[in-house]
Amino acid sequence: MLAGELRLAGVQTLVLERQPQPRDTPKASGLGGRILDLLRYRGLLDRFEAASSDPHLAPRFPFGNIYLDFTHLEDPPMRALPLPQLEIERLLGEHARELDADIRRGHEVTGVSQDDATVTADVRGPDGSYRVTARYLVGCDGGRSRIRDLAGIAFSGTTYPEVNRLAQVTVHDSVTVLDNGDIDVPGLGTIHSGFTRTERGVFAFAVNSGVMFLQTTEDESTEYDDDEPLTLTELADSARRVLGANLPLGEPTRLTRYTFKDRQAERYRDGRIMLAGDAAHLFPATGTALNVGMTDTVNLAWKLGADIHGWAPEGLLDTYHEERHFAGARARLQTRAQVALRRGQDPAAEALREVFQELLGDEPALRRMGALVGATDIRYPMPGSDHHPLAGTFVPDPTLHTDQGITSVAELMHTARPILLDLADRPDLREIARDWQPRIEIHTAKTDHRPADLLLIRPDAHIAWAATIDQPIDTAAPALREALSRWFGAPLETTVPPVD
Structure with a gap:
């Protein structure tokens, strides 16, 4: 993802990957939340949906052994796209290569050094x-x-003493799927769909079209090698320990094992070395890490491009740590809450889960949790104090009417360029922005229920500045100049060419 974003920013990019081939060990099973919006804004989402087995999956997500169920909402606050990680890697690799990124497999970094101007990697x-x-x-x-x-860079945090085993298997001939989604198992009786908690762990399952999605969770301190695959026998043994009896399992189509860690890098930057994805953070719940990590790269790439092309204002690269460390902390907040809901075994913990599930019956609470889990509530801290409510947020995507026809913000963002979007025909403010062309694009459009007169949009689709409706020129002009300079450097007429 980072390689593709860097190429869009016009940066020569080399990927060094230790593994000679993509690993087929099942890992993440899909994408969800804000990263789907970002893929759409890059014009990539159609590729991912075409490769998905169920691109319109019902929006119902596990959260600490309970569920966030958005199926009754016409406009759910988040959605998910089921897609194996191997397929995600393939699609992103194709995209990066189409943009001429150099990807070398079987090349391992063994050492790193840096000075004020460069960083050097020793590679085997x-x-x-x-x-x-x-x-x-x-x-x-x-x-x-x-x-x-x-x-x-320090990477402090907690490792939880539990092992999760996750699988997709066909329903065994001896198992009866009941009309309500529960199953009847010889020697066990009825097992309700969802989560079953015993003194020995948690068993969870759901059946869809003859396929059983199941998971076991047990307290265990074993450190497993990521390259050691989960077997059907190991999964069946775990299910027997948790349920107290044998559960017949059909043929597996996915088997994976994982543990939970809660860690965050002390800083995401050390001079000319940056961190993104799991190298920067680990979260103690599923469905979060890949989405947050890919979003890291969208924030970072354009800032690296600005620095390499010589127009980055002072401190721009430091905002990568400031903004994405903040976003990582938000992700840790909701995944830590899942730990509290998931791991408690006493009556007080059961009461917490029951109360929490009851609260999620209220639509405002359900929407707020969806925004938190999907990272759609992120508003990056903006310098200063007098900001439009949209500043720091992800730009909405209304239909835009232009002289060339109908378009959208998402279509304008395909090339990952900074954009000044004039929604109120303000030539006085557009003229100010011309001093930053061609570094930024200027577009004029009309839209129903415009949220602001002008939107200054960063390449990562976050709003750097917005003019209020009918904002006077005497306050809008200096604010716009300040925002353009803060995020996109000095105007071109005063830009000092970089030293080659």
Whole structure:
């Protein structure tokens, strides 16, 4: 994802991947929340939906052994796209290669050094060792990040003593699926769909079109190797321990095992070394890490591009840590809450789950939780104090009427360029922005129920500045100049060419 975003920013990009081939070990099973909006704004979502087995999956998501059920809402606050991680990697790799990113598999980084101008990586490849020198290096190398360790960045947090085993299997011939989704198992009786908690752990399942999606959770301190696959026998043994009897299992189509860690890098930047994804954060719940990590890269890429092209204002790269560390902390908040709901075993914990589920019956509470889990509630802190309510938020996508026809904000964002969107025909303010062309694009459009007169939109689709409806020129003009300078550097007529 980062390679594709960097190429859109016009940056020569090299990906060094230790694994010689994509691993077929099942990992993440889909995408959800804000990252789907970002893929749509890049014109990529159709590819992902075409590869999904169920692109219009009913929006119902587990949350700490209870459910966030948005199926009765016409406009749910988040949605998910089921897609195996292997397929996600394939699609993103194709996109990056189409943009001429250089992707080298079987090339392992063994050392890193940096100075004021460059960073150098020692690499071991199929043909021997070599060195690569670049302006920046970004560690996207997972929770056991070598780049993070070499940079000396602390990664404190908690590892929870539990093992989760997740699978998709066909329904065994001896198991009867009841009309309400429960199952009847010989020797066990009826098991209700959803979560079953015993003294030995948690068993969860749902059946859809003859396929059983199931998970077991047990307290266990075993450290498993990521490359050691889960077997059907190990899964059946876990289900027997939790349920107290054998559960017949059909043929598996997915088997995976994972543990939960709650960690966040102390800083996402060390000079010319950056961190993104699991190298920067690990969350103690499913359905979060991949979405947050991919969103990290969209925030980072355009800022690296601005610096490399010589027009980044002072401190722009530091906002990557400020904004995405904040977003990571929000993700930790909701996943930690899931830990409290998931791990408690006493009557007080049961009461907490019951009360929480009851609260989710109220639509405002349900929507708020959906926005938190989907990361659609993120509003990046903006410098200063006098801001439009939209500043720092993800730009909405209304239908736009232009002289060239009908378009949308999402279509304008396909090229990942900064945009000044004039929704009120304000030539006085557009003229100010011309001093930053062609660094930014200027568009004029009409829309129903315009949220502001002008929107200054960053390449990551977040609003850097907005003019209020009918804002006078004497207050709007200096504010616009300040915002343009803060995010997109000095106007071109005063820009000092970078030293090659």
